[in-house]
Amino acid sequence: MSQATRILLALVAGLLIGIALAAVDPKVAINITGVTQPIGAAWLHGLQMVIVPLIVGLLVTGVGAAADAARAGKIALRAVLSFVVILWATTLMSALVTPLLLDLWPLPADWSAALRNALPSAQPVGKVPTLADFFNTIVPSNVVSAAASDAFLPLTVFALAFAFAITQLAPEPRERLTGLFQALTDAMLVIIGWILKLAPVGVFALAYGVGARTGAAAFGALLHYIIIVSSIGFIVLLAGYPVAMIGARVSLTRFARTVAPAQAVAISTQSSLASLPAMLEATEELGAPPATAGIILPIAVAIFRATSPAMNLAVALYVAHWLGVPIGPGQLAAGVTTAAITTMGSVSLPGTISFIASVAPVAIAMGVPIEALGLLVAVETIPDLFRTVGNVTMDTAITTFWGRRTALAEARAAEAANRL
DSSP: OOHHHHHHHHHHHHHHHHHHHHHHOHHHHHHHHHHHHHHHHHHHHHHHTTHHHHHHHHHHHHHHHHHHHHHTOHHHHHHHHHHHHHHHHHHHHHHHHHHHHHHHSOOOHHHHHHHHHHOTTOOOOSOOOOHHHHHHHSSOSOHHHHHHTTOHHHHHHHHHHHHHHHHTSOHHHHHHHHHHHHHHHHHHHHHHHHHHHTHHHHHHHHHHHHHHHHTTHHHHHHHHHHHHHHHHHHHHHHHHHHIIIIISOOOHHHHHHHHHHHHHHHHHHOOTTTTHHHHHHHHHHTTOOHHHHHHHHHHHHHHOOTTHHHHHHHHHHHHHHHHTOOOOHHHHHHHHHHHHHHGGGOOSOOHHHHHHHHHHHHHHHTTOOOTTHHHHGGGTHHHHHHHHHHHHHHHHHHHHHHHHHHHHHHHHHHHHHHHO
């Protein structure tokens, strides 16, 4: 049985047992939460304690990988720049569309109230930023203080500046520092692996409390969450088709037919890396030279997650909606910036780990409580399908776009040389 299955079963069992006990004796069911709630909170704190060093380490190594790719040549540099543009564009799309979806189809008020009561410890994290705070604090005056107070936006900006500064060093010190942060990241991932072995216990404890206090509303809320967040990933997935049609001048039917085998691999494996051979075959069939695809696709798989910032922001916005936390312009700006920047650090992480490592900084930057993430991670399998298929579709579209442009430029250069 996979770890994801064990976590999902723990979620269902916790909810069902909590609902059943509440139906038999509500007082006893609530009294038991005095034991389960601290257990769930301790598990969440274990995940939270590694987020700061993990995000810093991932940003340094992610930016280093992007910089190394850019140094490889013009094709790689253009691809990396296009990745950055798409990441920011999809994040802004999520900032606009997620609230719209929640307005059109809100979580029922009684469900929302019950869920808020089920997570009594869920309080806004740190200082909730106004728009003025966003501009005043985006550059930290004390990075240690920012880390200690969970001020993720200024910490992320510092980590990003530090990462780019490392890329300007001579090769030997650059490799030494990058290796240090890679080791730091690897150590944090080991710790997260240990904590996630206890995930069924932590999720069960959290789910029991929710079930005891909310009843069947919890199942409806989780289904509502899956549909809303998956919809954002689906929009990003669909955006890959016009990128191929307009940018690479490939017909809709041809691109859809050619990318389908790679999408099928993505669905069955939930891994962009495992889909790489199928993507290479698809881009070659769509007219991208193998040499170009061989440069761009590995970079895309390593550092590009087209769906991640949009879906990570959507999760944070959903939790805010769930718990009744109002989101102002400053909070939204902090969330967009943090989501777009930290995505470069979400490299090659399993879905469960990347969910916590990617969403928690966005939520904390917006002042949104993260207690609900312990439950949502249990149903991440379905949204993760849309994440993976969307990433594979966009990777194929971008590679085809630059591959066909490169091939056309080379053909024109050869024709000009022949004329001379």
